[in-house]
Amino acid sequence: MMKLANKVIGNSLLFVLGVVLSASVHAQSGPPLATATLQLVNGTIQNQADFANSRVVSMLPIKPAIITKLPANLYNPSFGEISLGPSLHPTTYQVLLDRPPGVQPLLLIDTAQNGDFTQDKPLKWNPQQFRDREEKIETRYVADVTLPVNYGNKVEQLSIQIIVPALDPSNPNAAAEGNTLIYSPNYIRKGTITLHNVTYTIMLYDQRGTGDFRPDGSPIFSGIWFLIDVNHNGVIDSRGEAYDIAKPFNIAGHCYRVVVPNADGSRIEIYHSNTYVKEILPPPILNVGNIAPSFSATTSTGTKVNFPADYKGKYVLLYFWGSWCPHCGVQNPYMVQAYNRYHSQGLQILGVSTDVGNYAKNLPAYILKNGLVWPDICDGKGTGSPPFQLYDIPIVPYPLLVDGTTGKILADRDQLLGKNLATTLARIYNTKQ
Secondary structure: OOOOOOOHHHHHHHHHHHHHHHHHHHHHOOOOOEEEEOEEEEOOHHHOOOOOOOEEEEOEOOOOOOOOEOOOOOOOOEEEEEEEOOOOOOEEEEEEEEOOOOOOOEEEEOOOOOOEHHHOOOOOOEEEEEEOOOOOEEEEEEEEEEEEEEOOOOEEEEEEEEEEOOOOOOOOOHHHHHOEEEEEEOEEEEEEEEEOOEEEEEEEEEOOOOOOOOOOOOOOOOOEEEEEOOOOOOOOOOOOOEEEOOOOEEEOOEEEEEEOOOOOOOEEEEEEOOOOOOOOOOOOOOOOOOEOOOEEEEOOOOOEEEEOHHHOOOEEEEEEEOOOOHHHHHHHHHHHHHHHHHHHHOEEEEEEEOOOHHHHHOHHHHHHHHOOOOOEEOOOOHHHOHHHHHHOOOOOOEEEEEEOOOOEEEEOHHHHOOOHHHHHHHHHOOOOO
């Protein structure tokens, strides 16, 4: 997901222009096709890594005049601010960060907005250790905090996650790097909407972390995601279920656009869009019992294959892999063993190789050397090949066992990797391992 620079003046002008244009279009469009009231949900976003975003706050050693009282015995305090709420009238909080050596950082937020840090409780940290690029063990400090944000007619509680980066004393740039903190929006608006008699779970995510759910007018990315659970599986996929709220989208052949009337994002309006955009389907759900998507392709030997139609009456292992992949090199002997054991009972394997360049050129020799005697598809496009894109495969090796008659998935990746492959096939064919 893209990140926007915090250009206050430019974004403000773009936002005003966006509001004017939105209001103009809205006035000419008549009543909305559908409306939805969205509830604020806190503390849920950090588990959705595809959409989580972070903002960097510069911490300076100069105390702002608005701050009147400080705690005693500070080591080397630095100061910054966090702003949340309507872009033209945000709620701004002063922040104090102190990092004495050998102890956890001290971070205070002036929640009362009175300039008195002696009244504020320090954030409670969840220290997280990790290895840096040089394999050194570093520690960063993570804390969750909820701040009241003024939206004019009401106050909402918005949750953010604050991270104080690791500080390496041996790093000559440590002083400069220590004068920052990071925060991520950990809130979302959630509800349901009915479009053409189908009800969907929807969400608004403020990726900018500004607390304003209206688009900022940027032609690249408005900063707000409209998330819609198209396949009703309870998970938002980045493909086909996440849209820039300022741009039209297509669901089930109908083009829509979204209007967010208020900064708090508590209500949205859906209108028909006169701009046609192609529908983007979400990835298939590759769980046991689901139907494997069908496709047609040509194997490396020039044979056309229709999957899974060509495998009626048989079971077929659809095997996404690559000769370049060391983990595939580990999986391949298990595939060969399974093929030799069950091919006479109808087991088939169809490979889909992600090889490109010289790997694709040398693939026939690799296949011959390793005894991979089944048909294989390799168009040289790597992960851009149509079957790979259709299945939205996140990693290789990725085998799936499919019933060629029904098209149903009989076993998923975890059940087919390594020794699990023999165990699963013994169960499917009712044989001993």
